[in-house]
Amino acid sequence: MAITITNVIVRDIRFPTSRTLDGSDAVNVDPDYSATYVTLETDAASGLRGYGLTFTCGRGNEVCVAAVHALKRQVLGSTLESITEDFAGFWLRITSDSQVRWLGPEKGVIHLAAGALINAVWDLYARREGKPIWKVLVDMTPEQVVACIPFRHITDALTPREAIEILRRNELTKSDREKEMLAAGYPAYTTSAGWLGYSDEKVRQLVREGLADGWSHFKMKVGRDQADDVRRAAIIREEIGPDRKLMMDANQIWDVDDAIEWMKPLAEFKPWWIEEPTSPDDVLGHAKIAKTVAPIGVATGEACQNRVIFKQLLQANAISFCQIDSCRLAGVNEVLAVILMAAKFGVPVCPHAGGVGLCEYVQHLALFDYIAVSASLENRIIEYVDHLHEHFVYQVKMKDGRYLPPLDPGYSIEMKAESLDYYEFPNGEAWRD
């Protein structure tokens, strides 16, 4: 029986994380991790709902809320089936509203809002299927996956035919990797130790705790003070030894030539990657930096606005690690496009996570990537930050520094009712004083 989306509820949820400087870096000095939180109500007798969110940093979350309202007419009154039978067509409709698209196009606020809405539809779809998203995707045929993908403006890099060929490569062995993932999980790295707001002592202590918890990859923030960065890199490298991986993240603080200069004294600590060395819009800049700082790899993606930027980063050999974001890109459909382009160009996908809800989301995407696309874990790892998971109904499960595949139906992004009430801005209890 067809089910119809009868209501779109949008809530402004904010966590006052700036009070403790969790999540501080060279650019994001005081984020209040926030979510534009979408609930799709349906006419299903079971009370079936879909949930989605887009992550923001606090102020301005209300602008994203307004943007979801501007886009919601594309789902309101639609049946789930009318969407999923032409999922790419739905994606194009929602991102191509003839008036709203001027506000992007396909970037910034309206794209973040589209991500919340589109992911909520995917959550609804997966719940209806009784499977977690990763399993919904893994069980699709190559043709079904490709039918979800918006190819507009990327066919010079990836055609539907090429995407199908990539998906066929490892199709017959999917079930082996699915079993492997269910048993062992997907490898992760931690960013919890390296925030700029922490003292040297706190960094050292957190790295030691991370080692004790089984982490093998550690990421530090850089870019505010070069001497600080050198000192902290020395501490972390000393603690983790020569073989574990150290990553650095500049959060876009540098101009192109500054990035190249700043990394020179940091090279001795053998960073595996330098993340966001400059503007996320600067494809040519990343390419120049990548060429110059090699063998340090360049990573970026959390602020890359859409598949067209990722396409160019790949075409220009500008990145060694492709950091997809689950809601900066407009939902699962566009992420699939980027995962398949990365596969074509041979660049590993290492999803961005943290914030609020991003770990919950991206585990599904990485599992799909491994099981159905890449069939490799080499140089692949998901970010993990241990903030705010307690607010989710289906929390991420970590074991020995690995994400264990979620088994509950949906996209793992439903938040607890009491958390939503407590942290709703501006009237929830958390915001009352």
Added chain:
Amino acid sequence: MAITITNVIVRDIRFPTSRTLDGSDAVNVDPDYSATYVTLETDAASGLRGYGLTFTCGRGNEVCVAAVHALKRQVLGSTLESITEDFAGFWLRITSDSQVRWLGPEKGVIHLAAGALINAVWDLYARREGKPIWKVLVDMTPEQVVACIPFRHITDALTPREAIEILRRNELTKSDREKEMLAAGYPAYTTSAGWLGYSDEKVRQLVREGLADGWSHFKMKVGRDQADDVRRAAIIREEIGPDRKLMMDANQIWDVDDAIEWMKPLAEFKPWWIEEPTSPDDVLGHAKIAKTVAPIGVATGEACQNRVIFKQLLQANAISFCQIDSCRLAGVNEVLAVILMAAKFGVPVCPHAGGVGLCEYVQHLALFDYIAVSASLENRIIEYVDHLHEHFVYQVKMKDGRYLPPLDPGYSIEMKAESLDYYEFPNGEAWRD
């Protein structure tokens, strides 16, 4: 005496232009030309105010209004002097709000909103100086101009020192060109004849009217149906003869390789440029198209999100015409950066206009470019569309297909009180049925 900005009023103004299909093209099929309209009130005894707007296409304008509210704390309570004494610093503060920037960064809704706010500050500043914006800029020293420019993320293409050198090149002859402009005006072209929503007969008639009015450059929209495009191009070329210029505008409709194919049968009509052949985010795609369709030039800019994209388009030899937009870029400061980069790379600036208020804005920018930067009119021309000018207090003045320099103080963007009331969405009379 210092004046303080005491209030920021934001209004949602929409013109129901979709009812007549004015402004229809392959992508923007039914725009309601709209403005997020900002008024800065001050404590000046004279009642001095500043006005700014950002242009949108209708639905979603309320999202831009919300974004101005999210950014307004960066001007509210500030003195005008505290802003203008470090104009680049002000620009960086408004575009780098540590929480709001996640929603861009520097693109889409929050950048459009920043444009409205920043341009309102420039309008206030110019009124205080008693000069139109173009004259304020022309009267600045090279050092003063450069102090307005945000160089973040573009110093690999243009340093402050290089910008000063460019401004010094033609400094001594500025007054000659100022006199020339005051007498003859800045050349323009018209887009009014070539909208997709018009019949062949209407196109022919409008071209004839355009010729009678003295126009020498005509732009047509393309990309919905190739046979239609060929037929219309033939009509326009037949009417305008072999020497006048015909431009084509695809409004981003094509993938990269489609653009190349589609232009093949159109080449015989000798288009001067093909505008927006593909995604505005696709620097490498534009470069490939430019290389292939030459000698047809590639033009883009109205949807180019910020100076970093323009920087790359110039670095990659992707454009022959640089179409700055007065509010897609975040106000005068960022436009100055692009004008100077274009000068360094030797690419003529041909501002995008039309919509509502864009002609009023860009005439100032082109006058500055000619008088203080390029000192050339070769291949330089401002778009002109004869819609909606009647709503402005200081309307553009055209003569023989040229913009005559505005003489009233400010940025020419103040709208009439009765127009604001009539077209305010959703409660103005224009929207009541």
